[in-house]
Amino acid sequence: MLANTPIGWAILVVSFAATAVGTYVAYQAYRGYRRHQSRPMQYLSIGLVLLLGVSFVSAFFGSLLFRGGVAPSEYRRPFTLLVRSFQLLGVSFIAYSLYRRS
Amino acid sequence: MSEDWDPDEVLDLLSDEYARSILAETSVEPMSAKTLRDRCDASLPTVYRRIERLKEHELIEEQTKVDPDGGHHKVYSATLSSFSIELADGEYVGEIERTDRASMLDADDTADRLTYMWENL
Numbered sequence: 001m002l003a004n005t006p007i008g009w010a011i012l013v014v015s016f017a018a019t020a021v022g023t024y025v026a027y028q029a030y031r032g033y034r035r036h037q038s039r040p041m042q043y044l045s046i047g048l049v050l051l052l053g054v055s056f057v058s059a060f061f062g063s064l065l066f067r068g069g070v071a072p073s074e075y076r077r078p079f080t081l082l083v084r085s086f087q088l089l090g091v092s093f094i095a096y097s098l099y100r101r102s
Numbered sequence: 103m104s105e106d107w108d109p110d111e112v113l114d115l116l117s118d119e120y121a122r123s124i125l126a127e128t129s130v131e132p133m134s135a136k137t138l139r140d141r142c143d144a145s146l147p148t149v150y151r152r153i154e155r156l157k158e159h160e161l162i163e164e165q166t167k168v169d170p171d172g173g174h175h176k177v178y179s180a181t182l183s184s185f186s187i188e189l190a191d192g193e194y195v196g197e198i199e200r201t202d203r204a205s206m207l208d209a210d211d212t213a214d215r216l217t218y219m220w221e222n223l
Contacts, residue, residue: 025216032217035165041217098223 015056022052043097051090059083109187109196112159116185120144121152125161125180132165132177153178160200 003009026048033041062079065071071079115121123142127133133141138149156162161182168174183199208214 028213028216029220031213032220035211035213036217038217038221040221044220097220 015060019052019056022048026053039100040097043093043100047090047093047095047097049090050086050093055083055086055090058086107159107196107198109194112161112185112196112198113187115155115159115161118152120148121156124149124152124156124178125182128162128178129180129182132167132179134167134175134177138178159198161198 003012026045029041029045029048032038033045062071062083066073066076066079120142123144124138127138127141135146135149135153138144138153139146142149144152153162153164157164161180162178163181165177165179166174167177181200183201184197185199186197188195188197
């Protein structure tokens with residue numbers, strides 16, 4: 001079961017929506033990079049994919065594994081650290097893209 | 103953009119009639135290689151060879167245009183604005199001025215607008 005309370009479902013739906021919209025922005029940034037060989041756009045798109053795509057997808061599947069009892073619960077905190085690291089890496093790419101001139 | 107270019111090579115390239123007419127045509131609007139073949143009265147391989155050399159010296163820019171039917175094709179636009187040679191103290195100094203890329207961004211394209219916005223933050 002993915003979620004069993006209304007708020008659980010709401011969290012899931014909102015997270016999916018954030019990922020979908022974020023992926024759309026990342027895709028436009030990637031197109032900007034391809035069309036203009038723009039380095040800032042390359043870093044922006046990588047950052048957005050890490051921040052919104054990779055971190056959400058890993059958090060989603062991670063929580064499934066923990067809830068299903070496949071992964072031992074003592075890994076829960078290290079796993080949270082991993083997801084947060086993806087987010088940090090994502091925003092770092094975005095920050096770098098602001099400094100990086102094409 | 104890299105500024106380490108050889109004036110000899112650029113002079114050589116610009117002395118070519120086809121290279122010059124490709125630049126002239128694409129300075130008006132972005133054009134595909136096929137359109138350039140007709141406008142410049144050259145064969146397609148000639149057009150592609152000149153485009154390659156012009157691209158090497160960043161005198162022309164390649165863009166991918168998405169067609170309404172979902173396909174896409176490549177178009178080229180000149181980025182050369184001026185080329186000058188100065189003779190001073192026993193040596194030639196060449197200078198290339200290129201057009202601002204912002205003028206090539208398509209206002210109707212989301213990715214172009216995002217690129218312009220993000221690069222000019």
